[in-house]
Amino acid sequence: MEDLLAKPRSGPDALQFAVPTSRWDDAATVGLSPESLLLYRSNLLGSDLTVTNFGGGNTSAKIDGVDPLTGETVKVLWVKGSGGDIGSMKLDGFATLYLDKFLAIEKLYRGIAFEDEMVNYLPHCTFNLNSRAASIDTPLHGLLHFAHIDHVHPDALIALAAAAGGEQATNEIWGGKVGWLPWKRPGFELGVWIRDYVAANPGLRGVMLAGHGIICWAEDSKACYENTVELIADAARYLNAKLAGKPAFGGQKVAPLEAEARAAAAARLMPRLRGLMQGERGKLGHFDDSAETLEFVGSNDFPRLAAIGTSCPDHFLRTKIAPLTLDPATLQDDAYLAEALESYRQGYAAYYGRCASESDPKMRDANPVVVLVPGVGRITFAADKTTARLAGEFYGNAINVMRGAEVIGGYAGLPEQEAFDIEYWALEEAKLQRMPKPKPMVGKIAIVTGGAGGIGAATAERMLADGACVVLLDRSQDVLDQRTSELVRRYGKDVVRSAVCDVTDEAQIAAAFAYAAKEFGGLDILVANAGIASSAPLEETTVELWRKNYDVLAEGYFLTSKAAFPLMKQQKAGSIVFIGSKNGIAAATNASAYASAKAASLHLARCLALEGAPDGIRVNTVNPDAVIRGSRIWDGEWRQERAGAHGIDAGSELEEHYRLRSMLKRDVLPQDVAEAVYFLASDASAKSTGNMINVDAGNAQAFTR
Template identity: 50%
Template sequence: MAVLNKTYNHVSYLWDDEKANSLGDDQVALLIYRSNILGADLRITNYGGGNTSCKTIEKDPLSGQDVEIMWVKGSGGDIGTLTKSGLAGLYVDKLRALKNIYRGIEFEDEMVGLFYHCIYDLDSKAPSIDTPLHSFLPFKHIDHLHPDAAIAIAASKEGEKITQELFDGQIAWVPWQKPGFDLGLQLKAALDENPGIRGIMLGGHGLFTWGDTAHECYVNSLEVIEKASTYLEENYGKKRPVFGGQKIDSLEPEKRKDQAAAIAPLLRGLASSYKRMIGTFSDSETVLQFINSNDLDKLAPLGTSCPDHFLRTKIRPLVLDISADHDLTDLSSLKLHIGKLFDDYRLSYQEYYETHKRDNSPAIRDANPVIILWPGVGLFSYAKDKQTSRVASEFYINAINVMRGAEAVSEYVPLPLQEAFDIEYWLLEEAKLQRMPKEKPMSRKVALITGSAGGIGKAIADKLAAEGACVVLTDLDADRLKESVKDFGKDTAIQAPLNVLDQSSIASAFKAANLAFGGVDIVINCAGLAISKPLPETSEADWDLLNDVLVKGQFLVSKEGVKILRAQALGGDIINIASKNALVSGPNNVGYGTAKAAQVHMSRLLAAELGPDKIRVNVVNPDAVIEGSKIWEGTWAAGRAKAYGISVEELPGHYAKRTLLNEIISTEDIANGVFAFVGGSLSKSTGNILNVDGGVAAAFVR
């Protein structure tokens, strides 16, 4: 019988006996299961935070003897998504024997390389710096977690005293120290001095708990976190109002989003002065309580305490000193003011680096803020991709929770700046950054694609996402749109209903893009339709519909997109999906061909106008894309077959035979054509037309 309803008020009990029992006595599988359910609750630990381990008895492949092996989360992993491939398997006796050659804390870094000599499982993930923290403790299952409630106590001025009293001496205290071999030895010493304890609090850092079984370890972790959380809750507002009380009021929710969407591209552009960034916006109650409080000016400059936090958020945020309801109709004057705030932040970060750098410190990194706070509105975060940006936002919210808790029971104490710097510019951290995989060509880019619930538009979205871009799927067909977005990960795509003839609908779609990703880099006008009739049968309504959707729609979407591209001042791309019919006449096609020709010429005009803004405007001309294309679902196919005196079934072959390459064109071919323009190889090309038609000689551009 599954047990899923054990009651806690501050954490979720997710252990399922049926699931756990199905794993039998496979302790590594139980470790992975325990890790995943711990990581599923962000109150317990955030993405990439903490690590877990277990110890098993295995046969040594060389001696055949039974040996103790520790399985621990490897470097850079996440317990919530941990699999066997994310573990490092190491000989426990070899790890512990390293203390015999340990030369002292000033030689910490050299120990990490020696972990590789202790590997048992040749498929191991790279061992992390936290490996010795697990190896010197004798317990079969160990959790090292970063719950906000525990860190709030660990980062408070009276943290050691509170820990002793709250847990009746069952949780030992180890003062702050950078993770490493020496800290592992200190954990063992704390255990030796306090036999029978159930865990250890690391000053300013986090929590160690353990158990003889995976379930005992899990429950122990939950109970300690629950007790710490309850203690904090009982003290909120007891000594003084939370964060010193409210200083300003928030805007109403929709107004907050309006303001955030309006300013996000400006902030993104400034935050991208070193490298282009992807944004995230949050206006959660936790964020608003902090940024609207009397204590914001006191606490924000102090910086975060837990290394897992500030490695992702930088030590301090940038706070905007403008009113929440500031008129954002014209961003030009505001850009000067906010630009000065960014300049000051960069200078401050440069000073932080110069003051605390060591002789062997890596070169200074991007000096722009990661976290930007706007009182009354919300929190913006900017990082290399959506996942990193979202996680940075989540970690700063964790830091807010820590500050709130610490201030409620004592006084918040951040890490000394030198300690923070030594973590941020740790050579081992730099080595981890250097091991990161090469970014994809479209990484750091956001593309909004009209008509992308299916057909050519969906193929373009698929291609750009596969190459690393974030994509905004837009379409009139809301049901098809909801299905299409399911093909993408949550950090890759969003959907936004869009009618290219409705200015408010267009603005809403771009607003969604700004809130989700911070802005837009690529606007692709793909929405369209096709009507094939001879002149006498072409009605005024047909003519108006074609020219409205294809020409006016391209005009309205491009106009709105350019506002964002100019606000970011990062350049960008507009790609217009036109047609071979824009260049060569065909029978029974006056309305469609005329509209497509207008699209192409508008592209030339926009390329000439937007060049000084480094905004490139180019055209991809498909022809006869039948498979997967929405326009062939209506009467277009029958109309074209009639024009050529053939059956609908004969159309693909007919179109292929008239090309120089004798090829049928697919939606993926058009997507590849778009990628050719936006993928980086043609960054100095604008005003150009790329025919993807198999080679129709009459449509050669000349």
Template identity: 60%
Template structure:
């Protein structure tokens, strides 16, 4: 998120339409092309916001007669990244027939139930509540977007007058109304009775534009947005937000404060369900949080429904006067006051059939001099919420610069937030996975076992921070996981487990990236073999440094962060069969592994009162994908057992009681058990994953 991405007065919007590309597309293809272009610029519409449509001639699958089909973005999705299957397709004549069934505003929601009956060609994509707004406009192509510049006008006290002043008679105006069938009828009436109009500003909401040509519709949308941005820039009062009240702290100090604040907030708001955090100190955020107008504008909340649904009724402002300890101490009072205020809002506005009150905690936290924090059920949602609030900041800047900013009325905000149709959509969403919102740091995360562990935890919804000393392997692992699980849910941190400063910095970066930590997997490792008399001090120290001291440093920092948050957590040590069973010719390795196990037991004793569990997984002979089985260790083990290197895996398989090979995924499964609530009553234990080796039986 950058100033260039959001600011209304930045570089002009660029016409990206390519006639050569468009010429190869059919009408649905042009609609998708137009949609993706519009959604590629957050100044035009926010992520997941807005919708586009086209009325396309097609052959009816049954009658073979030509019919008009409305292609319109379906429920959910994002016009910038959607594919063709993201569009709903509906018979236009059936949609028109719904007008005869409409019984007025009191029965508005029942019309949504009729939309599936209008589906063309059995398309499974559910139609959105905005469908009538597109269907009833008497033009082939319709764009509905949420540009900051236009919403700034729409959210002004004198929005209708400003619309006329800026656009003359080209763009109409409709006062705020919740999207639905009735608003679709009003939009249709306005467009039909005023054929000179090329679009309309919806009060407090956004922009509709229309044309009978796809390219012309796209270019019209850009032109109207740019005209609004240029006008606001030329008329805006300076300085923005009534000028600066607080001076921004230097960048490193802002980052350091966020690192301390985020776990403290996360611990207080994430007791029922873990949350992921996001921090931004983008220039537009600092301009707002440092301003004289913050105290006046922040309580008003946002105007556009899309912004509001992501950012809640209003943000929580956390005053910061230079003392981080005092600020953290004030959080209990601030957060409880916010919850009480939210509960009062719910009680004031609820209807007899309203859903039960949802999470009363804030989503957006504004810290003067520092920036903005956001928390949600997952990292992507937290990041997107922050982006939406930056949209809201731009809107407030524009509106307050030329007029008086007006937020969404409280009752209207509640009616959107607790809309039964919105509740039904929430209920249809998949239930959160077992580790949703939790964050795991895995050392040796770029190796075979580390990658398998991270993948298993991410499959269950966790964010994964991969810490590794091998930058090239780390970059490859992060790229792979980004493709599988989304870039928001994975981070790579170059870390040396033997370097205290490096370990501390890694946990600080984790706290800034996700808000805190829930799972730490001590997995980084080496292997060595040498008779005692041949074991050099260098070899001994290297084993102890990485496998004992390194595990201590990582576990200590994870423990500290978990204790700060106060919601418990899980530490999992990847030790070895050699930690409980001595092996000749590997004294340094075996000693270090035994130290890991005993460290885990000691930490389990101290962690129990804080809900911090510490357990151990003991693998044996995990050859596939394991870095420690590459090179010298592999050669030494083969020589020790008087076999060829290619015969090692078969040798170890036959040595096990179950006669089975052990793979990285097997270790990952054991780690998941200890990391998850499946083992909520287990601490100080170790689990052998070795296909059965009698010498490592617990005793």
């Protein structure tokens, strides 16, 4: 990758900030209650990423409500509850508090050294037994007298808040109509600061909070929304004028690779990084090579700015205070990567040691969340895919903030101790402790071949249900798209991917496995399921038919396993599950090509179990029989052929024939096979390799011993 290291150049003009416009629709608000109008405003703000980032910001309204105890009309503070996202929340996402009770708790405030204890009083102010916990930003809304308040963190405004010249720029833009307060951690004290500042400076439209964002208001919901949007637009236009005609971040030093080369570099790098990261569970990765990322990582100022770290609490709570930066010329050197990761962990431990007190929580995961590579892009790692993606998006926000701040006096991060106190805040730790235990397969990455078929789709769904990320491979584009859409609807777009792949084509397999590595970070599980079936007497079995069975059922399993082994070795573990067949053990009339190819795959699995064991790679087999319902194979000629071999009707008698033939007299369904696959793929079978599980409702001929 030496060609990346070009001489410094001016580069293209800096990217511009998006300028939001009002999307308020009066027709959509006709007849809405005050509570629903607050929700409409919140969703409108949160769904516009030029206004606020995912999970960031909060909104409130002071609304008349009927006290369920007295029947009297009281003023209720509706404010976004803890942990919600204003873009997607519903009414139950708001905390509700008696306003008079909330205001009364100020007399209990013992000063800044004790402000965290004020959170414990908020549940005592709850209106109408609402179970939604109030957030730490509640005092910012409750202590101000305005009826409607927005607190958001758009990139354009945080660029002002994180700039050395931010206060001066604020005055230039709004001429004293927007105030400025220095950095203060969110909480009761900040709420008191804002209230007192606004009281001393009447006529303000809002207040900029250094390192944090803006809080602004109005006396009705529409006016509040439009004030928020106008303030963001003002800041964006101001910054765009400063950026116009200039390269960002001191100009370009490293030119980006072509898109295909960037993807290939990420696919090679992510599994290696993932394998080097320490922890009980595997990490999930997310790759981004957006314009703002490439502009930043390829710039002259990149090393200086990356080292400063992020500034807004919303950002570094997701990303850690600073990223790991890698030299693109040394990416092929595994020793370099190992040393870079270990150096980062040691640096993080030193940061913890400098800042932590005896009362702080224990040090958390010291691995980097954000990894930046000039010419390639941004990689983020987290315990699950959604968190990894969001961490990347938040760092993208941080990049935008740095771009804007640099043209108005220079970007300024938070002091290290302040950043630590946010990251290890007791209230944040309590939130982490309340999170539910992750599902068993969170952190696992699986590839399922033949993923559009009955067994493949059922297997994918079984693993997705327990938290795995799954890539479905199939050669049928239409059916694959349909299956993928179904699984995305059930489990979300973050955890499901698919690619067209013929398992007899080594190039397609390589591309598909590289795609999985780029999308998720590596590979933990391979389910080799792609199959065909044929039935013919020996004398009618053509060489073409024979080879077709072996190409898919033996060579296809060989090729996909060959592609999986290097990725699994990098993770130092893995599980491969072959979908075999009863006919791989028990001979079948008029199916010599199919049955012998299945037998070959069973023995291949045993050979691979021997070869993979030193690297922690387990290889096992599931042998189904007569999985008729939901099967694409049984929808084709195989159904007619097997019915003919048994002298029965393919439509009305076939399923009954196989059910009665079994010892247990039960149908075998795709979900039954999927359950066995799940067991062998999961840590529940961590000490099993080279084994077979028959899922055939009982067939003495197929007993493995």
